[in-house]
Amino acid sequence: MNKTIRHYLADFKQLQNIKKDDWFSKQRQSAFNIFQESGFPSTRKENWKYTDVKPITKKLFSNITNSNVVISDNEIDAILFKELECIELVFVNGAYSEKYSNIKNLPNKLTIRNMANAFVNDEDFLKKHLSQYVNDDSSSFVTLNTAFIQDGVYINVPSDLTLERPISITYISKDNSNIFATHPRNLIFMGENSKATIIENYIGIDDANYFTNAVTETSLSQGASLKHYKIQQESSNAFHIGSLNTSQNKDSRFESHSISIGGALVRNDINARLNKEGAEIMMNGLYMTDNAQHIDNHTRVDHFKPYTQSNQNYRGVLNGKSRGVFNGKVVVHPQAQKIEAYQNNANLLLSDDAEIDTKPELEIYADDVKCNHGATIGQLDNDMLFYLRSRAIDEQTARSLLTYAFADEIINNISFQSIKNKLEHLIIGRLPDSSLIREYV
């Protein structure tokens, strides 16, 4: 056993001690056993070919949540969506912060609780559903998360409820005396014909040094509709591994928007299972990297039944010495006819030291399908640059504008106006020479 695994084992034992009488401890133990068996993935594993997790495994993070960190009102104001009236859940370094959260005045039958609380109050439901919708349970990071669940969010939207207020979940990480890892776990259950919007926000303050290992599992009953936003703005020293899992029933619709701009080493996984006829998923993603960042996006859609649809659109803007990875996989299972699956990945390389590795895959075992995918890698169009310059816009501004336009294509797919505005703001801040283009956008 190597040093890192020994370290995780020690932390795990400590956690099992704290949670001695927990109903979950058996599951926790078996998850840890699997993790211990498999260890961390190496780049020899096809799924991790382009992402080396050594920077994460070299460090010994403390895995036990410590809730002593305080955060000021100013800091929180800068982070939260104040202009949006959200149902708010805030976590600081992995622990639920009641002070900044707001889960009052909920509609009837709607359950929203932080996971630590839900473990006590919703034991019966969790026993039945927790870990049931994780599609890639062989992934070391998912099993590690399961072993170390300490907090997170549990949402149960009752049938026929249309929730107007979005639910905002914010994980804030701030520097601590020691480097730490958090393992947030979110379980979202959508009843029949229910509708909701959920925003997952991961953010770091002060270049904090930490590792976020998040897992979200969702289950959509017949006719349910969920809009899911993930905004990843971890600190520049942080590591983020996150997986979003969906399990979709008949005629359900999932919309995933993933904006990834922070973190030193980031991996976003989306595993979608279209289990019944008429299920539909849209995946919309943007990754912007600079300096030595590394952002890896993996998506996998399993079409198990006929008449299911998936539509993916991912874009990357890569600058500095950064590296971007996109791996999208569409699997159409035998007898799943009348499928439509689209996948598109476009990348803009802004610097000579940036690198992009993309792998759009199709695995198809049924014949009556319409599947296509495309991937492009390129630079800003010279004709477009010329057009702008001939209208007296200097080169730097023109470049910045065109880059913005490229990224904005993803943001434009967002229907929620106030989220869209906020994100547009966010990406402008990330553009090279962004100050030059403010007057135009």
Added chain:
Amino acid sequence: MSTNTENFEDLVKKEYEHGFVTDIDADTIPPGLSEEIIVFISKKKEEPLWLLEWRLKAYRQWLKMEDPTWAKLDIQHIDYQSISYYSAPKSKEDAPKSLDEIDPKLLETYEKLGIPLDEQKMLAGVAVDAVFDSVSVATTFKQKLADAGVIFCSFSEAVKEHPDLVKSYLGSVVPAADNFFAALNSAVFTDGSFCYIPKGVRCPMELSTYFRINASNTGQFERTLIIADEESHVSYLEGCTAPMRDENQLHAAVVELVALKDAEIKYSTVQNWYPGDENGVGGIYNFVTKRGDCRGHNSKISWTQVETGSAITWKYPSCLLKGNNSIGEFYSVAVTNNYQQADTGTKMIHIGNNTTSTIISKGISARHAQNVYRGLVKISKNANNARNYSQCDSLLMGDQCGAHTFPYIEAKNSTAQVEHEATTSKISDDQLFYCLQRGISEEDAINMIVNGFCKEVFKELPMEFAVEAQKLLGVTLEGVVG
């Protein structure tokens, strides 16, 4: 998709046309692989010491390697000790000087294949270096080629006549221990073709080799080496058919192409080896390493392949674009029927500046077959202004087949422009209906649509090959009504 099962069954049952075994005594050694066997092969072929050493080195490397398992292929375990590594037609000892001296049975075989040598002399203008179970027995048009300064001969002859050329280029594109099958080939290859086009020469005719696997239980390990010197041009054709047999046969060939400054090589393949019967019994295992090296500036290598045969195809003709302004092309049609499996594609490695590559891949999958496109486009850090366009389309026929696309794209240079596009679908009912209501039979309509689907690739083939390929496609897919 309308299911016309009756018709489907008919089509699928169509027997392998070229199923026959020529009865010739083969000079075959017992099955097994060891250093002694390699020494035996090398001695038998009267090879120089350096080549034997090269073989042994490859063998020792091979012993340390494992069968690759990354391809999406279901391969039965291959016992490399149960294969006989050498067989040559008996008549080889007193090498024939004209067609009359050739074993009449052999000529008969060629006739069955529709390539009578004597006619070819007059008609096609194609020199045929016919590889019949590992040893070349007839070579035509030598004189005309010799006048142009082109060297075109069997590999073993080249080792004897042009050792310097062979020594300096052998293994320079596909190193001896490049991969499992290449290493195996390097250790035990028995023969193949060698071709050298001198500086400034445009090869006066299309060069062609017909391979045939014949003696029972013999794996074929061909080695082809083509060198196009500066400003030269050559078009090379490779075509294959094989007799019907139940046991799986192993074929692990290596093809190396070298294009120097301003040179161009066009390599076309029609592969129609025995694919196994309709239950997936038998058929050739085809593990081929093909790689072209655009070594000089402005050089060009173009691969065109039509793959309809073999039970298993594992083949990735690739281009190393080292020279500035060099061009790599890959045009492929892969057809799989019954229980055939194909994992094929290409690698385009952009190293020089202003390099361009084009990939057009068409996969057709019918019945229980699995067809995979697997490709890599890599733009190295210093490859400025590299350009790639890839298109991979798959056509599915029948609801139990599979078509898969695994493109890898890696770009490390910001001036790179890479586009990849892929589609998967079946023959649309609308297209079919359109043809039917104009009085075209379903069979013809499908043929037409499939040929249209592959047109982009067929048009890259030399004339006579294109015709053959179209026919082959018709035969392979006859009765697979969408």
